[in-house]
Amino acid sequence: MSEEELQGALQGLLYVCGDEGLVVKDAARVLEISEEEAAQHLHQLKDWMQTNMPGLQLKEFGSKFQMVTSEAAAPYIEKLADVPDKANLSQAALETLAIVAYNQPVTKAEIDDIRGVKSEKAVQTLVNKALIIDAGRAQTTGRPIIYQTTERFLEYFDIPSIKELPDLHDKSEDESADEADLFFDQLNEES
Structure with missing residues (x-):
């Protein structure tokens, strides 16, 4: 699998996983590569997205990666979704x-x-x-x-x-x- 195909597959997996996020172990299993390689490719994708996809970003949470919207896009998304403010914690x-x-x-x-x-x-x-x-x-x-x-x-x-x-x-x-x-x-x- 070429680097471009691998990055495309990771993007698709991240999209399908949505809010659940993509666990490195699962990415490795699906792509038939080692967990280290999967993590390395996810970090490369994260760096690439910072430059080439300003509306989206890849966040890392423990062993999970999740595609999220950028903070710059948040006001527009909130308007579209008409999301009420989150309730504060006491x-x-x-x-x-x-x-x-x-x-x-x-x-x-x-x-x-x-x-x-x-x-x-x-x-x-x-x-x-x-x-x-x-x-x-x-x-x-x-x-x-x-x-x-x-x-x-x-x-x-x-x-x-x-x-x-x-x-x-x-x-x-x-x-x-x-x-x-x-x-x-x-x-x-x-x-």
Whole structure:
């Protein structure tokens, strides 16, 4: 398969996968190439799209790639779709989301301990918005549910990987507070 045919096949796969995105492993299987080659070709396509397709871009979320519209096209798409503004997350939900993101997997009791208040409603809101999920049961007394962020969380906040969150350890208290404030500001703007 030529490079042009391969890039065309990837574009088609990305289009068909839509909101689900294309997992590198699936691309490799379908195209009968290694996962490393699939990832390399997807990164090449991402670079090519930046230059040649200003209305679309290829985003990477963990091991998944998703074709999305560019930010420049967003106002026009919103007008066409007449999309109402997204509802903001409450302060409790934002705090809970940050706790889950930085401490995952984490139980509701652990979230409550960190926040110092009950978090049931905030956890339910985040589950309903598919920003966190029930990731199984802890192997402790009572086997409480453990929570973790989802790929939707990465997409929603345009974070390629959970590893891209600001490191709140090994920094001065002021630096950590500034980065945490930036994270919360981005959460408030995006939600």
